[in-house]
Amino acid sequence: MKVLILLLSLALVLASADHHEHHHHADGASSYVVKSHDDLVSYRNACAEKVHAPAELVAKYKKWEYPDDAVTHCYLACVFEKFGFYDEEHGFDVHKVHVQLSGPGSSVDHSDETHQKIAQCAETHSKEHNSCAKAYHSGMCFMNANLNLVQHSVQA
Incomplete structure (x- = not known):
């Protein structure tokens, strides 16, 4: 269950996509x-x-611990790419992250507070030049700001 929460939270991080993108x-x-x-x-x-x-890093990831290092940055970027939320050229797709968090068959209001929080994290880190670092910092921003929401959305 923690792995699911972690991965979904990572997906949320991806949601912190570049607001303009x-x-x-x-x-x-x-x-x-x-x-x-x-x-x-x-x-x-x-x-x-x-x-x-x-x-030892994989063990940390399973416990929601993401050190601020190059390997972890690229690990999170990879997970987000696999979810389909992030790519190096376009950054994050906030809408897709929001849909993932809402769950299958749910209606998503892209004007709500959750969407705005995701977009804010993405915007804050959108100017980083390193793709892995951008994914990591945006994702950590979202997870740190919305951990309860992430955990709730995964359990729902």
Whole structure:
């Protein structure tokens, strides 16, 4: 369950997309398919392997601990990419992150406070030049500001 919460929270981090960039993604949010716990586990494993994360870092990730280092930055960027929320060229898609958090079949109000919080984190870190660092800092911003929301959305 913690892995699911972690991965979903990472997805939320992706939601902290660049405020300017997220508008062109809006049409794709309606066709976005909410990812499952199994997807999260698969993404986590693939990304840990991709970035060559040592076992001690992987153990930290499972406990919601994300050190501010290059390996962790790229690990989170990879997870967000696999969720379909983030890409190096366009940054985050706030709409898709919001849809993931709302769950399958839910109606999403992209003008609500949750959406605004996600967008604010994305905007705050949108000028970073390193793609992995941008993903990491935006994601940590969102998770730190909305941990209760993230945990609730995963359990719902």
